[in-house]
Amino acid sequence: MPAQPAPITGSVLEWAIRDTELTPGEVADRAEVAVTLLRAWMYEDTSPNTTQLKKLAKALGRPESFFFLEEPPKQQPTPVEFRRFAGSTDRPGPRTIEGIKLARRVQTTHAWIRKRDEGPVALPGLSVDENVEGVAELLREWLGWSTEHQTDATEATVAKDFRSALQAKGILALNLTLDAGVSRGFSLHDSYAPLVAANTRDPHPARLFSYAHELVHLCLGEDAVCGTQGAKQGLERFCNSVASALLMPRRSFVEFKNSKFGSEPISDLKQITTIKNRFRVSMRATAIRLEELGLGVPGLYRKVDREAKVDQKKGGFAAPGQPPRTRPVIRVDQYGHEFIGALFSAEEKGLLRRRQISELLSVSEKELAHVQRLAAIGADT
Known part of the structure; x- marks a missing residue:
């Protein structure tokens, strides 16, 4: 029985070819067809058969279903080096680039589905000129996030539940394996499919902060790739400050700090560990909050960033009580x-x-x- 034709969308095929940064000739070679035939598919003069489509999808790194979309994604194809880290001159590594490409595919599919019978996702609109504490309170109320639950639950549960709170608001929240010690996460803005991603190589407290940080980027209408070296000024500082305030509300944070250590500025890593364990956040997030509120000695964040050791999450094994990693x-x-x-x-x-x-x-x-x-x-x- 001859293979059946697969009526793909030519403009989607053309978009996917540009996204790979391969020439049509290179794609044709990988798909084992003549370049003239490939162009005929792009112009919809003819269609590949199901066998040819399988080879084409493999050559372009896309699922076969992608080529049946009615139109190409609205976003420009993700360039190989995407963009610089937010607030940095460095560029993301290869695992991060692949994660961004995968996330774009997820986002494109989700937006296509949602546009059929649902409206855009209503995110709070923010500006970097707004008061950090007020913005944090707005986001906490919008998410329905409970500080009491955050301080009572385990680190893993808190990160999971914050991710669930994002999804309940229509935000796609991905866990992806990005470059170790380089990328924390990224955000991809879209009216119908806003997306954040956190690095699975990071422990749960660091992931929690990444979810919150990238949420701020989305509400600012920003795409961003965020590295491990946080910027001290501008947009990245604002996102860090809001994320810290969201997870560590001023009143409860100050009350706990004073109840444990009095009114003296925090200077010791053991003190920071006590505070971060209370709020289920990272050492770095705690140091940011202490500095923002004037509760830490000068240079506290630099000290933490230099000396704190982050225990990397071990992959490949299920935690006790969790289902096997099938x-x-x-x-x-x-x-x-x-x-x-x-x-x-x-x-x-x-x-x-x-x-x-x-x-x-x-x-x-x-x-x-x-x-x-x-x-x-x-x-x-």
Whole structure:
């Protein structure tokens, strides 16, 4: 039986080729077709068959379903080096670049689904000229975030629940493996699919701060890739300050600090450890907050940044009481239940087929049922 034609969208194919920064000839070679035939697909003079589409999708690093989108993504193709780190002259590393590309694909798909019957995601609009404490309180109320829960729960639970709070507001929150010791996370603004990502190489307190920091970028209408070396001025400082204030409200923070250490400025790493354990945040986030409130000695953040040792999260093993790290578990952890739930909702509405969802998530159709169950209970980690 001859292979069936696959009526892909030519402009989407052209966009995907530009995104790879390969020439049409190079793509044609990888897909094992003549370049004239590839151009015919781009112009929609003809369509590839299903076998050719599989090779084309592999050559371009896209799921087959991507080429059936009605139009190309609104964003410009993600360049190989994307952009500089926010507030830095450094550039993201290869794992971060790949993470951004994957996130763009997730964002494009989610926006396409959401535009069918839902409006834009309503994020609070912010300005860097606003008062940090007021902005933090606004975001805390908007998220419905409880400081009491934050101080009572474990570090892992707090990070998970903050991520869930973001998703409940329509924000895609991804956990991706980015460059170790280089990238904290990134934000990609979109009216229908705003997205934040945190580095799974970081421990939970650092991820929590990344979620909060990238949320501020989104509310400012910004795309940003944030490195491990936080900027001291401008936009990055504002985002750091708001994230710290969101997670460590002034009143409860000052009361706890004074109850433990009195009115003297904090200068010792052991003191910072006590405070950071209370609020389930990182040493660096705690130092930022102490400096912002004038509760630490001058140069406290530099001291912490130089001396504090961050225990890297060990991968490959499930924590006690957690499900084994099967591929369905990993996919739900990566993409979050907001995106995966949207895929299955699109299936119910006839927008996507089950085979397309399995391709998008890189799981077998047998594994897909497990993915669906995990996403339905919000089993992000």
